[in-house]
Amino acid sequence: MSTRATLRRWHMWLGWLVGVPMLFWTVSGLVMVARPIEEVRGTALLRDPAPLSLSKPAIAPRVEGRAVESLTLAQRSEGPRWVIGFSDSSSRLADPRTGQLLPTLGAAEAVREVMSRYSGKAKVEAVARVDPANPPVDFNRPVAAWQVRMDDGTHFYVDAGSGEVAAKRTRFWRFYDFMWGLHIMDLQDRSDTHNPWIVTFALLSLAMVVMAIVLLPMATKRGSKVRRPREARPTIPS
Helix, strand or coil, X not given: CCHHHHHHHHHHHHHHHHHHHHHHHHHHHHHHCCCCHHHHHCHHHECCCCCCXXXXXXXXXXXXXXXXXXXXXEEECCEEEEEEEECCCCEEEECCCCCCECCCCCHHHHHHHHHCCECCCCCEEEEEEECCCCCCCCCCCCCCEEEEEECCCCEEXXXXXXXXXXXXXXXXXXXXXXXXXXXXXCCCCCCCCCCXXXXXXXXXXXXXXHHHHHHHHHHHHHHHHHCCCCCCXXXXXX
């Protein structure tokens, strides 16, 4: 069997093998560029927090001997709050007027944090506690939080310790995230861009393209050899 015939056979079988993944890559890529990323992320759904305003100097928080990783003043729906990040990755709020640690947020406080900055027209449909050991796919963080669901399909996630709106997920964001998982062939975590599936199919696709480049001049050369020149038509005298 000639080299050209062998390459053509391998090229054909590789085409069948990577055809479906290439279709998935193309369709998922089109979905991901169909809308501006700011609209997908819901950037305009939350206003910036109000400016900080303290009537008197803040009192340092009473951390009760715990190791502190970070300490910042931030605006929350109830006013300025100390946001304390502990070395064990947990967080708490403290009142800068007294330095007293505050309880973790409940459902009503989580809703207030969202609605104090919400700029959309939807209404709160439900509030649910997020289990850090089994977070929803569209949050995927081992953090104690509250999920605030809006009636337009948007989800807000509020960190129960820091009171921060940690994530906002529009209805299209969740579809976008699924397509991203399809694009990188990681539908479970949707984060591993170097998994064996995508590496293998990318290498096979590259091999198919290289074969096509090698075959192209062979096919052109062969076609020019088999093409016969046109016979000259006899000229009929007038």
